[in-house]
Amino acid sequence: MPYRRLPNTDAARVKALQTAIDKCKNMPSNECALTYEIILKAKFFLPSLQSGIRQRRSFYSQSVEKGANFYHLQKRTKMYISHFIQVLNMAIARDEFKSSARDYYGLTKKKLPSLETTEEIIEWGKKLIEGENLRISEGGTPMSNPRISLLKIEYDKFVAASRNNEFRLMSDKRSADYIEDLRKRGDELIIEIWNAVEDFYKNLPAEERRKICTEYGVSYVWRKSELQHSGTEFDSEQAENSTEQQ
Numbered sequence: 001m002p003y004r005r006l007p008n009t010d011a012a013r014v015k016a017l018q019t020a021i022d023k024c025k026n027m028p029s030n031e032c033a034l035t036y037e038i039i040l041k042a043k044f045f046l047p048s049l050q051s052g053i054r055q056r057r058s059f060y061s062q063s064v065e066k067g068a069n070f071y072h073l074q075k076r077t078k079m080y081i082s083h084f085i086q087v088l089n090m091a092i093a094r095d096e097f098k099s100s101a102r103d104y105y106g107l108t109k110k111k112l113p114s115l116e117t118t119e120e121i122i123e124w125g126k127k128l129i130e131g132e133n134l135r136i137s138e139g140g141t142p143m144s145n146p147r148i149s150l151l152k153i154e155y156d157k158f159v160a161a162s163r164n165n166e167f168r169l170m171s172d173k174r175s176a177d178y179i180e181d182l183r184k185r186g187d188e189l190i191i192e193i194w195n196a197v198e199d200f201y202k203n204l205p206a207e208e209r210r211k212i213c214t215e216y217g218v219s220y221v222w223r224k225s226e227l228q229h230s231g232t233e234f235d236s237e238q239a240e241n242s243t244e245q246q
Contacts, residue, residue: 002210002220004194006187010053010179012219013186017046019217020193033200033216038193045189049182056179063172070165077158078115080151081124085112087145101140105131118162125155194218 007013021042024032032039089110091097102108106127115121132148142148197216201209210220 002222005219005221006190007219010049010183013183013190014046014050014053016190016217016219017042017049017186017193019215020197021046023216033197034193035196038196042189042193045185049186052179052182056175059172059175063168066164066168070161070168073154073158073161074118074121077125077154078121080146080154081115081121081128082112084128084143084146084148084151087143091143097140101135104135104140118165122155122159122162125151125158129155190217 007016020034021039024034024039029036034042085105085107088097088101088105088107092099092101107113113120113124115124129148129152132143136142193216194213197213197218198209201212204212210218214220
């Protein structure tokens with residue numbers, strides 16, 4: 001026997017609800033498998049689902065673009081910090097600076113510090129800026145290529161972007177949670193509709209019942225072993241991977 005398969009995409013959810021609403025649109029109430037309350041619930045919920053889907057798509061598109069800009073700034077700031085430290089180490093190697101110059105920046109060895117996270121980049125950028133300003137104020141020769149002023153420009157842009165990125169991630173989670181809640185409510189409503197439809201036609205022969213239930217949007221899936229006997233065209237791989245809804 002085939003089994004029901006709930007929609008697994010937003011478009012399929014919308015279609016399932018719209019099909020049930022349309023089926024009962026011009027049908028006498030005593031002939032419709034759905035009560036007035038269920039139809040009304042579907043009519044009120046469907047616009048919310050459609051609006052939520054549009055908002056999620058729009059927000060996701062904007063979030064991807066902002067995320068790409070943030071990671072570009074992150075990569076650029078990381079490059080400036082690592083280059084500054086490398087140039088400092090080369091200057092020390094050429095005896096232009098004493099090795100004690102590393103103390104100004106909180107550096108204890110030639111090896112570059114870890115710059116894998118936003119927090120580490122912000123921490124080391126701040127140390128280099130403050131350390132270079134202190135060293136210069138005590139009579140030290142300013143570093144060049146990159147100058148600390150150029151590093152600070154990139155650093156300030158990255159710090160501002162990191163704050164915006166935190167807000168973006170929180171907003172993205174709220175948006176994702178909201179659409180997931182809509183999907184859950186949509187699935188629950190679809191199950192309610194499908195249960196009511198199947199119950200209404202429970203006394204019909206199985207094949208006839210499935211045919212008319214399909215007109216209300218109920219989706220049936222044939223198991224691979226049943227395809228050759230049913231004569232129904234269906235993607236067997238899709239059937240195997242589907243979650244059964246009894």
